[in-house]
Amino acid sequence: MPPQTKPRILLIDDQPEVLVPLVSLLETEHFRVSQAITARSGYQRALAARPDLIILDLHMPDMSGFSVCRLLRESPVTKDVPVLFLSASTSVEERLEGFELGAVDFIAKPFEPREVLARIRVGLHMARLLQAREQQEAEEPQDLSQEDVILRAAISLIEADLVSPPALPELAQAVGTYEKRLSKVFRARLGTTVFAYIRTARMQQARRLLRNDQISIEEVAAQTGFSSASNFSTAFRAVEGISPREYRRINNASLKDAPPSSQ
Secondary structure, three states, X not given: OOHHHOOEEEEEOOOHHHHHHHHHHHHHOOOEEEEEXXXXXXXXXXXXXXXXXXXXXXXXXXXXXXXXXXXXXXXXXXXXXOEEEEEOOOOHHHHHHHHHOOOOEEEEOOOOXXXXXXXXXXXXXXXHHHHHHHOOOOOOOOOOOHHHHHHHHHHHHHHHOOOOOOOHHHHHHHOOOOHHHHHHHHHHHHOOOHHHHHHHHHHHXXXXXXXXXXXXXXXXXXXXXXXXXXXXXXXXXXXXXXXXXXHHHHHHHHHHHOOOOOO
């Protein structure tokens, strides 16, 4: 196999000695292997090297594997690279979170190198199938800045749970940065604070839900993170100038009066 066609595997683990048998096997099987011993350096190496597959330790001192995976998924350069988590943890919750973040496999430590090799081959095969399906779709721009990637990752986390979004410290940690930098990114890119963005996102969700007559005002309030219908109505009126019930009435009336669309 020519060197330029050998699959590139990036290993990110703060205990490289554990990976020695695996690295030896991969090199014997004609893989190009690179390693990083910190989460942050691994993320940067992934952006620079664009590996074909990443094996990522879950628990590292500087940043968790979950945080790295979130950033990888938000960057156009690495969003489709298959990620296999390595962890000594047997927690079902951690495994589920890994898969929800888009990981293709979860490998327990200690591991058998030959089994990991088999899982790598499956991951690479899945990635090739996905690439074949998407080759005719328009590609996203490849020049997103680090701030843009952090912003997209944070927005994804917020919108995944508008009822109870992470507090600013937890949100910053989850996307691999710190509070002051995350706040600065939101102001520079969106002209708003993290708190104000959450409030705006909740109002957008509320307007969508209010268009459905089958959902009560109380349910709309609960699904948008308000403790009561009264608090929701007060916040909604402050933004829209009318109550949720009035918004629903006006919106539904305008829909009834609209001419039927031509086929």
